[in-house]
Amino acid sequence: MSKLIFPLLYLLSVTAAAQPDKPRPNLIFIMVDDLGYGDLGSYGQDVIPTPFLDQMAREGMRFTQAYAGAPVCAPSRSVLMTGQHSGHTLIRGNFSAVEVPELPNPRRIPLRPEDTTVAEVLQQAGYVTGMFGKWGLGEAATTGEPNRQGFDEWVGFLNQRRAHSHYPEFLWENQDTLKLSGNADKQRQQHTHPLFTEYALDFINRHHDTTFFLYLPYCLPHSEIAATPPYADLYKDKDWTDKQKHFAGMISMIDSDVGRLLNLLKAHGIAENTLVFFCSDNGAANRYDGLFDSSGPLRGRKRDMYEGGIRTPMIAWMPGSVPAGAVSDYPWYFPDVLPTLAAVAGTEAPKNIDGMNIAPALFGEDLPLTDRFMYWEFHEKGFDQAVRWKNWKAVRQGLNGQLELYNLAEDPAETKDVSRKNKKVVKTIESYLAEARSLSIYWPAGQGAARD
Helix, strand or coil: CCCCHHHHHHHHHHCHHHCCCCCCCEEEEEEECCCCCCCCHHHCCCCCCCHHHHHHHHHCEEEEEEECCCCCHHHHHHHHHHCCCCCCCCCCCCCCCCCCCCCCCCCCCCCCCCCCCHHHHHHHCCCEEEEEEECCCCCCCCCCCHHHCCCCEEEEECCCCHHHCCCCCEEEECCEEEECHHHHHHCCCCCHHHHHHHHHHHHHHHHCCCCEEEEEECCCCCCCCCCCHHHHHHHCCCCCCHHHHHHHHHHHHHHHHHHHHHHHHHHCCCHHHEEEEEEECCCCCCCCCCCCCCCCCCCCCCCCCCHHHHEEEEEEECCCCCCCCEEECCCEEHHHHHHHHHHHHCCCCCCCCCCCCCHHHHCCCCCCCCCCEEEEEECCCCCEEEEEECCEEEEEECCCCCEEEEECCCCCCCCCCCHHHCHHHHHHHHHHHCCCCCCCCCCCCCCCCCCC
């Protein structure tokens, strides 16, 4: 297909709402938990095979400079859902620094009714919305429940700490508990990952003839490191630790199930009308240096403001529209997901967001590097900040820490602080930081929050 057709397809998609005879694309966003930038074959992994995700990259577009919303779980998901960066979105940490006694969990702050999620935007545009996996943005009986934040149906974990186990005694199914009898009395017979996949496949089977948004926030390869026996056994002959074998098995579980999902779309004949994303919520929890090298060439890991903590593998797939085998170094991040999906769905995004529509990049157009600032903050260590501006990356550790500056075009591994040689750039970024965030009673600057 000629590259000239891609902009046409994009224009058709964004005007679909006004042209009922033009089918709007289905939207699927797969986000795994603590997968490192270097954990996939298409991003340099050469120890753990990921054939289906590598095929997805060959059939779609691989982004090399895409970023999560935060270096840990809950704020990254809040950024993804609301389109607001971690200095504006309500939930800026796994735990708040300030307790709210009237909540079911005094430091688990839920999304509010006035917070608009990507699911609500798409639901209001006529999409059937479903989620299967880990939520982390509101406990039961709070305003943050998924069914109150735009999801027609969902199954999974509300509380991310409960999601540390893949063998819980119950999950949530909408606003009711779903007992897992195979895990009663501390048995370990029902791993949640295959369950989430079955719900996702069923959702597609039931809604393939309508227009749907599927959010699939898998819990792998996050704690606990436990693959199902068939997948752990794939690596039984390796001279590795049990933890390493199970970690590799979890990557294989993800890979296999993404393959099943994409094959189901093809079987229903809707692959060409379904835009699918695959990414991670933050950097690798464990680098596994010398074996898997989960952060790849990047510095840091989960909970770091360096690239290894916030840069994520990102694959976009839509046969016939997203150019096959393309690689893009266009920088974008989770706040951009909401306005991008809204544009593809032919609807409006909220005004009070920090993201921008990057849909043209998905469909083969060259987007110029903008002057915008991309922003992150992190509270578990006290108060850390990071900024990307053009090819400059700044990191500040601590409320009054010195600003570190890196030129990502020349030094993507952030090995050389060039702040002393680029004082004008430092001054520009410091001026931005002075206004980058809104005040938060739950996450005040300089007051550390508990680690989850």
